[in-house]
Amino acid sequence: MDETADFAVIGGGVVGASIAYGLALSGCSVVLLDGSASDPRASAANFGLVWVQGKGPGSPDYQRLTRVSSDLWPAFAEELTEIAGAEEGVPGPVLSYERNGGLTFTFGEDGYSERESQLHRLHNERGGENDHEMIDRAAIQRLMPEFELGPEVTGASFCWRDGCVNPLKLHSALLRAIPRLGGRVLFGSKVDTIRPVSLGWELTTATGRIGAGHVAVAAGLATKELAESVGLDIPVRPQRGQVIVSQRLPRVMTLPASTLRQTADGTFLVGATKEDVGLDRSTTLDAAGQLARNALRITPALRDINVVRHWAGLRVMTPDGAPIYQFSDRASAAACHSGITLAPVHARLFSERITGGDADALMAFHPARFGQTA
Incomplete structure (x- = not known):
């Protein structure tokens, strides 16, 4: 083998890099395999929101998971900044992470009432604390006195858990942190084949062969095909x-x-x-x-x-908009469109699950919910 590790993570975007970062942080031997430059990269075309309000209609587990992740974000950002810059004379990356709350604007009285009703329904689905409020136009102006509002704006929903981050700087910090924790990042290593061997898997890539005891697939739109190679079912x-x-x-x-x-x-x-x-x-x-x-x-x-x-x-x-997580003894897969919001969950809960932990919060996102054989 050209490279061996306990864990091979396929997919060098924010989701895969977050998983690899969490594995390296826990002391595991991990190699992160990034694909080709022509791959569709959601991490490079991202709005950068760390967002909970309005997410997960019909999926209270998803609503709760985003809130868990939002609450993990401040410590995650601080830790990642420190590790990614943990070299003498090299400052940590500025993630531009803010958690001062976020807004969804409403237009007209009907728009205001509709938004209020929608958030009320979501709260009834998930239960627990209410982390949002409806605010009127005057309240928005008090929060942002120099921001000119259009005449149709009647108010907004405000959620204190919402925030934002620079997604490119987040991605860069993860890729810097993994080697500093002892992991390996192999760029231009698109996976061609995965086959089982006695102690795990052999992966053939554009840069050589990789041996790993466990394969975690988090390759965006390529996840479906790659996951099938390790016996998992991830419809995206x-x-x-x-x-x-x-x-x-x-x-x-x-x-x-x-x-x-x-x-x-x-x-x-x-x-x-x-x-x-x-x-x-x-x-x-x-x-x-x-x-x-x-x-x-x-x-x-x-x-x-x-x-x-x-x-x-x-x-x-995914078919219902919520994440998909699937685990077997020697393989796992993750797919979602909220890789920025869920980065701490992937670094902590997903990596804990594939290193022997329970991570019960992820069990609700098995693909069996779609009625497919998994």
């Missing part, structure tokens, strides 16, 4: 999301919203579409126009600014 499909990015401006929007946020460096991110177009990652003028119109309903202050970037990425979607 692509969904395109387009985002536009503005020039840098003085920061006036200090809280992120579900479709609009201003980053720490002053750019506005406007997103995101939901399009079922297969693996097509192209951008469209229709989508850019739709995004711009939606943003201007929130704030007319963006009317005359320059758009400096327009990108499209592919979400990893």
